[in-house]
Amino acid sequence: xxxxxxDAGTTAHPTVPRARTALLVAVLVIVLAASALIxxxxxxxxxxxxxxxxxxxxxxxxxxxxxxxxxRYQIIWQIRTPRVLLAVIVGAxxxxxxxxxxxxxRNALADPYxxxxxxxxxxxxxxxxxxxxxxxxxxxAVSVGAFLGAMAATALVYLIxxxxxxxxxxxxxxxxxxxxxxxxxxxxxxxxxxPTSEATGTVLFWTMGSFGAATWGSLPIAAAFVVVGIIVLxxxxxxxxxMSLGDETAASLGIDAGRARKSLFLMTALMTxxxxxxxxxxxxxxxxxxxxxxxxxxxxxxxxxxIAPFLGAILMVWVDLLARTLVAPRELPLGVLTAIIxxxxxxxxxxxxxxxxxxx
Amino acid sequence: MDLHIEDLTVTVDGRDLVHRLDLEAADGEVVGLVxxxxxxxxTALRCVYRALRPSGGVVRIGGDDLWRLPLxxxxxxxxxxxxxxxxxxxFTVEEVVALGRTPHKQGNQPLTAVERDLCENAMAQMDVxxxxxxxxxxxxxxxxxxxxxxxxxxxxxxxLVLDEPTNHLDIRHQIQLLRxxxxxxxxxxxxxxxxxxxxxxxxxxxxxxxxxxxxxxPPEEVLxxxxxxxxxxxxxxxxxxxxxxxxxxxxxxxxxxxSGRYQTVATRP
Numbered sequence: 304x305x306x307x308x309x310d311a312g313t314t315a316h317p318t319v320p321r322a323r324t325a326l327l328v329a330v331l332v333i334v335l336a337a338s339a340l341i342x343x344x345x346x347x348x349x350x351x352x353x354x355x356x357x358x359x360x361x362x363x364x365x366x367x368x369x370x371x372x373x374x375r376y377q378i379i380w381q382i383r384t385p386r387v388l389l390a391v392i393v394g395a396x397x398x399x400x401x402x403x404x405x406x407x408x409r410n411a412l413a414d415p416y417x418x419x420x421x422x423x424x425x426x427x428x429x430x431x432x433x434x435x436x437x438x439x440x441x442x443x444a445v446s447v448g449a450f451l452g453a454m455a456a457t458a459l460v461y462l463i464x465x466x467x468x469x470x471x472x473x474x475x476x477x478x479x480x481x482x483x484x485x486x487x488x489x490x491x492x493x494x495x496x497x498p499t500s501e502a503t504g505t506v507l508f509w510t511m512g513s514f515g516a517a518t519w520g521s522l523p524i525a526a527a528f529v530v531v532g533i534i535v536l537x538x539x540x541x542x543x544x545x546m547s548l549g550d551e552t553a554a555s556l557g558i559d560a561g562r563a564r565k566s567l568f569l570m571t572a573l574m575t576x577x578x579x580x581x582x583x584x585x586x587x588x589x590x591x592x593x594x595x596x597x598x599x600x601x602x603x604x605x606x607x608x609x610i611a612p613f614l615g616a617i618l619m620v621w622v623d624l625l626a627r628t629l630v631a632p633r634e635l636p637l638g639v640l641t642a643i644i645x646x647x648x649x650x651x652x653x654x655x656x657x658x659x660x661x662x663x
Numbered sequence: 664m665d666l667h668i669e670d671l672t673v674t675v676d677g678r679d680l681v682h683r684l685d686l687e688a689a690d691g692e693v694v695g696l697v698x699x700x701x702x703x704x705x706t707a708l709r710c711v712y713r714a715l716r717p718s719g720g721v722v723r724i725g726g727d728d729l730w731r732l733p734l735x736x737x738x739x740x741x742x743x744x745x746x747x748x749x750x751x752x753x754f755t756v757e758e759v760v761a762l763g764r765t766p767h768k769q770g771n772q773p774l775t776a777v778e779r780d781l782c783e784n785a786m787a788q789m790d791v792x793x794x795x796x797x798x799x800x801x802x803x804x805x806x807x808x809x810x811x812x813x814x815x816x817x818x819x820x821x822x823l824v825l826d827e828p829t830n831h832l833d834i835r836h837q838i839q840l841l842r843x844x845x846x847x848x849x850x851x852x853x854x855x856x857x858x859x860x861x862x863x864x865x866x867x868x869x870x871x872x873x874x875x876x877x878x879x880x881p882p883e884e885v886l887x888x889x890x891x892x893x894x895x896x897x898x899x900x901x902x903x904x905x906x907x908x909x910x911x912x913x914x915x916x917x918x919x920x921x922s923g924r925y926q927t928v929a930t931r932p
Contacts, residue, residue: 409751540771544762547752551745555712556818557738557766602752605771 324606327599331613338617339391342624343383347631350375359384386517387620389525393514393582394592394619395612396529400571400578401589402596402611403536406547406604407564407571408472414590418479418568419456420575421584422486425509427452428580429493446521446580449509453576456486461568470561471550511636512585514623521581528577533612535570539563540604547602587641588615591649618644664725664740664821665690666711666850671720673706673874680706682874683720686852688822688867693844693851695865695882697858699895703874704854705746705826711852712743712824724822738766742820744811744828753798756810760786763817778817785816788843790836804831812840825853829860862886862909870894886910 344355354372358379361368368376400415408417416422431448464470464478494506508516536543542563545553550560592615593607600606619637622644626635671684681703688694696704709715711722713734722729729737742763754762760782761774768774774782786792789809799807808831815823825844829837837857841864844851855861861868862882869879872894878885891899891912900913 406752411751538770541762541765541768544754544758545765547754548759548762549745551709551712551714552743554714554734555738555741555743555745555815555824556762557735559734597752601758602754603758 324600324609327610328613331610331617335391335613335617335620338620339387342387342390342620343379345624345628346378346383348375348378350379355379381519385519385522386514386623388522389514389517389581390619390623391616392522392526392529393578393585394588394615394617395533396525396574396578396615397585397589397619398592398596398611398615399529399533399536399608400574402593402604402607403543403567403571404589405593406543407567408476409547409549410472410476411594412590413476414586415571415575415578416483416584416586416589417476418460418572419482419486420453420572421509421579422483422490423456423459424449424453424576424579425506425584426486426490426493427455428509429490429506433493433497443521449580450576453579454572456482457568457572457576461565470564472564507636509579509583511638512583513626513634513637514582515627515634517581525577525581528574532570532574533608536567537605537608539567540608543567543604543608544602582637584638585619585641586638587645588618591645592618595649664850665723666822666852667721667723668707668711669721669723671707671710671722672718673703673710673715674718679874681710681717684871684874684876686869686876686879688850688852690850691848692866693853693864695861695868696852696854696871697856697861697868698871702871704871706874707871708743708824708826708852708854709745711822712741712745713737714745735766738818740820741822741824742815742818743824744808744815744826746826746830753800755795756791756797756799756802757782757786757795759799759810760791760813760817763814766818781819782813782817785813786810788816789813790839805833805836808832809836809840812843820849822850822852823847825851827854827856829855829857858886858891858912859909862911863904863907883910886912 340352340355343359344350344352350358354375358368358372358376360366361376362380397415401413404413404415404417405411407413410417428445428449430452431445460475460479460482461470463482464474466474490506542558545556545558546560546563548556553560553563592611596607596611596614600610618641622637622640625644626637626640629635666688668684668686671681671686672679673681684703684707686694686696686707696707698704706715710717711729713729716730724732724737724740729741761779763782763785764774764778767778783792786795789812791806791809791813794802794806794810799810802810808828812825812828815825823844828840828844832840837860841860844853844864853861853865855864865882867880868882868885870877870885870890877894878890886901888899888901891897897914900915902911902913903909904911
């Protein structure tokens with residue numbers, strides 16, 4: 304047994320000493336910062352890390368740069384920095400949401416889009432771009448449409464799944480899957496009858512995911528949803544632990560699983576909606592990063608929800624970098640790359656550690 | 664703390680799974696519940712650990728109406744070992760046991776040194792200390808059952824609700840668990856399928872049949888051949904345990920079932 308004499312009342316998890324978790328976080332912060340710096344520097348016009356740092360420093364502190372650097376500076380600051388930051392936010396958010404959702408529906412195959420959020424968002428976005436509603440919102444109209452579509456889809460899934468004994472996890476998952484097909488059908492119909500080819504591009508963006516539309520303007524709202532969301536989820540870590548033991552057990556431990564599920568779902572739906580609205584649907588991250596993290600930290604949510612966002616963010620930054628450099632000047636869809644990178648890593652870890660999920 | 668189940672009814676789809684059940688357990692008393700599959704034992708217990716809201720009647724613990732207490736408060740007094748008790752994610756044994764402290768903690772508050780000692784003692788009591796770092800999903804059914812029992816102990820309840828706690832346990836661990844039950848001083852309601860173990864472990868036994876309490880009292884008064892034949896549909900011989908004097912129920916596999924309830928519809932050639 305680990306000897307804890309001397310730090311009574313401060314050690315959150317007897318299995319892993321706090322120092323080790325702190326060290327892991329420190330390493331991840333450094334890796335994430337370095338990855339972001341490299342990703343901001345690389346692209347069609349590569350900028351050395353030292354210059355990248357100088358430009359970033361100049362824009363934050365209001366320093367000066369020479370006239371012949373203005374173009375490079377603008378690429379770094381106006382285009383790549385918001386894009387990489389968006390990748391960080393989206394990756395962190397999807398990883399945290401995935402971890403929480405898997406506990407909420409007690410299903411290892413659940414991901415942030417399980418409740419029809421993504422297809423609902425796509426329907427909302429495509430409808431807006433086709434019919435031109437919400438035009439008062441200008442360039443944000445489509446994002447708002449996607450967010451509203453995501454919320455409407457979640458609400459609909461929840462209402463339909465609500466039964467005599469409340470909402471059971473399995474009913475939620477099944478309803479979500481069923482309605483996703485429905486939303487996809489609606490979307491296909493809209494595209495089929497669409498007068499322009501523009502709609503097809505919109506659909507591709509929303510089903511495959513891209514950070515190509517990242518701007519400083521769209522960043523703060525998504526960041527706020529994700530940061531607040533992760534903090535809220537982390538504060539409910541023990542509740543998530545208890546809920547993953549089942550509703551009956553949760554009741555005997557003083558946790559009303561039905562009520563907790565409702566509020567946590569609202570939280571994750573808001574987060575997912577905000578993410579989808581700015582990046583489209585990026586698959587795989589929210590499904591696999593939680594599992595990869597569990598292999599490192601164990602199933603306890605206090606640690607899982609601390610580490611998973613970092614891993615998600617790091618993966619997302621690199622995936623986005625590859626997406627825009629591999630076949631430049633064209634871009635690969637993010638979902639393709641998350642799968643290409645994530646699947647082998649996942650299989651390797653699973654075979655090495657004998658990781659178990661979803662029961663035996 | 665005493666437990667009073669008064670006039671408890673659970674109706675699902677117009678059918679009474681439990682019908683007007685009255686049962687009480689005095690402070691420190693071990694009360695057994697026996698009955699055939701589907702007789703409403705688990706359903707009644709679920710109303711006590713608040714996994715199921717009764718359609719009618721009251722459950723009182725220490726005089727308070729259980730269902731009017733905040734869930735957290737009642738979980739500080741009532742712990743349960745449920746039948747649906749496994750995890751889907753691979754928590755370690757010590758993590759699962761530590762979750763027993765949940766009703767005593769605010770939010771993510773870490774365990775104190777005293778509480779960690781409590782966890783270690785409970786694991787030792789249930790003979791799972793050597794499994795502390797193992798994943799719960801790797802364990803055998805019996806080992807897992809003992810881990811969940813340790814979690815219930817860590818909850819430090821006054822009332823312990825045990826739904827078939829001896830499931831999957833080998834005989835040594837069955838005896839060990841029932842010794843704990845006898846010696847804990849807690850008020851305990853326990854569902855057991857093994858009538859001999861029930862006779863040995865319980866102060867009083869209630870017999871449920873089709874949701875109704877058909878008998879309640881000390882084992883030697885309740886576990887009679889006519890009652891067992893009536894409720895379970897099997898013929899038994901009852902003898903006294905040569906040392907303890909508890910009723911012991913013996914079965915003969917070759918004797919014909921009693922008439923009426925079950926009939927032979929086919930025989931092996």
